[in-house]
Amino acid sequence: MVNLKRPEALAAMREAGKIVAEVLALLEEHLRPGITTAELDRLAEDWIRRRGATPSFLGYPPDSPRPFPASICASVNEELVHGIPGDRVLEEGDLITVDVGAFYHGYHGDAARTYAVGAISQDARRLLAVTKGALEAGIAQSRVGKRLGDVSSAVQRHIESQGFYLTHHYSGHGIGANLHEAPQVLNYGHAGHGIPLQSGMTFCIEPMVLVGTSRTRVLSDHWTVVSADGSLTAHFEDTVAIMDGTPEIFTRLK
Numbered sequence: 001m002v003n004l005k006r007p008e009a010l011a012a013m014r015e016a017g018k019i020v021a022e023v024l025a026l027l028e029e030h031l032r033p034g035i036t037t038a039e040l041d042r043l044a045e046d047w048i049r050r051r052g053a054t055p056s057f058l059g060y061p062p063d064s065p066r067p068f069p070a071s072i073c074a075s076v077n078e079e080l081v082h083g084i085p086g087d088r089v090l091e092e093g094d095l096i097t098v099d100v101g102a103f104y105h106g107y108h109g110d111a112a113r114t115y116a117v118g119a120i121s122q123d124a125r126r127l128l129a130v131t132k133g134a135l136e137a138g139i140a141q142s143r144v145g146k147r148l149g150d151v152s153s154a155v156q157r158h159i160e161s162q163g164f165y166l167t168h169h170y171s172g173h174g175i176g177a178n179l180h181e182a183p184q185v186l187n188y189g190h191a192g193h194g195i196p197l198q199s200g201m202t203f204c205i206e207p208m209v210l211v212g213t214s215r216t217r218v219l220s221d222h223w224t225v226v227s228a229d230g231s232l233t234a235h236f237e238d239t240v241a242i243m244d245g246t247p248e249i250f251t252r253l254k
């Protein structure tokens, strides 16, 4: 866990988060039918390096036989998470999830957004609103006096009350000097259970939502996770710290 009482640690976590937020804004600006996910990856990597950081996901996890080969995850439509950028061309009506991590002065920031490419269906718009709402519901519980299960339960209730599905296979996580640290931040759970939340904790809340099923599978590239029924998916994530008892979102521009 990061010691945010060390001013240099707090400053680095905030800056890592800010770089991630800048990349998300940059990618959103460039989204249009005709752009490839590899072009988005190049834009992201260039910005991260220009800011003196390195992409957290490139080569992750180290010492693995199949480390992630790009700087961002780019997941289209039925792809839920961990899509590998490539020559896929975005089309009008697609949903594109970009997940971005930056490592700056020893600390990570990590966030994801699902964006619409051009005009999308009303169902797709509702999916985006519910997934973003689930993230906001989790953040609202991220305060002293609450427990981790309050965060998880708020995310779950927001998703399931709207008739959408979540997966039990992927979750949020603590973050700091390591991209993934304890505690695991599940997208389902029981209010009033789990560890008590304390000032100085930093973690990623990341609801992943599916329209038609809770089942997922991994493609033969060993990374891309898709909905088992091919239905649309969305994913929103922010890096959050509990500061003086209340949530501060590191991965949004002020």
Ligand code: MG
Residues within 6 Å of the ligand: 110, 111, 172, 173, 204, 206, 237
């Ligand atoms: Mg994450």
